[in-house]
Amino acid sequence: xxxxxxxxxxxxxxxxxxxxxxxxxxxxxxxxxxxxxxxxxxxxxxxxxxxxxxxxxxxxxxxxxxxxxxxxxxxxxxxxxxxxxxxxxxxxxxxxxxxxxxxxxxxxxxxxxxxxxxxxxxxxxxxxxxxxxxxxxxxxxxxxxxxxxxxxxxxxxxxxxxxxxxxxxxxxxxxxxxx
Numbered sequence: 528x529x530x531x532x533x534x535x536x537x538x539x540x541x542x543x544x545x546x547x548x549x550x551x552x553x554x555x556x557x558x559x560x561x562x563x564x565x566x567x568x569x570x571x572x573x574x575x576x577x578x579x580x581x582x583x584x585x586x587x588x589x590x591x592x593x594x595x596x597x598x599x600x601x602x603x604x605x606x607x608x609x610x611x612x613x614x615x616x617x618x619x620x621x622x623x624x625x626x627x628x629x630x631x632x633x634x635x636x637x638x639x640x641x642x643x644x645x646x647x648x649x650x651x652x653x654x655x656x657x658x659x660x661x662x663x664x665x666x667x668x669x670x671x672x673x674x675x676x677x678x679x680x681x682x683x684x685x686x687x688x689x690x691x692x693x694x695x696x697x698x699x700x701x702x703x704x705x706x
Contacts, residue, residue: 533579548573557597570594571688578630595619618659626652649685
C-alpha cells in the first residue's frame with residue numbers, strides 16, 4: 528500500500544513535487560510559525576499530496592516526521608522549548624502516519640471518494656491527537672489551549688489542506704502524467 532500512488536508521473540515531476548512538498552512541510556513551520564490554521568493546513572496539504580503521489584517510506588518519513596521537529600525547533604508549539612513539549616512529538620508522527628496511510632488505503636488503493644477519504648483521515652488524525660493530548664495533560668503539565676489545537680483545529684487543517692490539494696493533484700495528473 529505504501530508503494531502505491533494514485534497515478535504515474537515522470538521521475539522529473541516526482542522529484543520536483545517531492546522538493547516542493549519538503550519545502551512546504553519542513554521549512555514553512557520553521558519560518559512562518561503562526562497562525563496554526565495556515566501552517567497546519569500547509570503541512571497537511573503536503574502530507575496529503577505525498578500520500579497520493581509518493582511511493583515508499585524513504586520519501587514519506589521525512590514529510591511525516593520533520594514538520595513537527597521544525598515547529599518545535601522554531602518555537603511554534605508553545606514558544607520557548609521545554610522537555611514536556613518533546614513528549615508530544617512522537618504522537619504527532621503517529622498521527623501524520625495515520626493520515627498518510629488512511630489516504631493511501633481509502634483513496635489510492637480502494638479508489639474511494641476523495642472527500643470521504645480526506646474526512647475519514649482527518650477525523651482519525653484529530654481524534655488520535657486529541658486523545659494523546661488529553662492523556663498527556665493528565666501526566667505532564669501542558670497548556671490547556673493545546674487540547675483545542677490538537678482536536679477540532681486538526682480536523683479543520685486536514686480538510687483545508689485536503690481541499691487545497693485536490694485541484695493541485697488534478698493539475699499534476701493532467702500535466703505531468705507519464706511525461
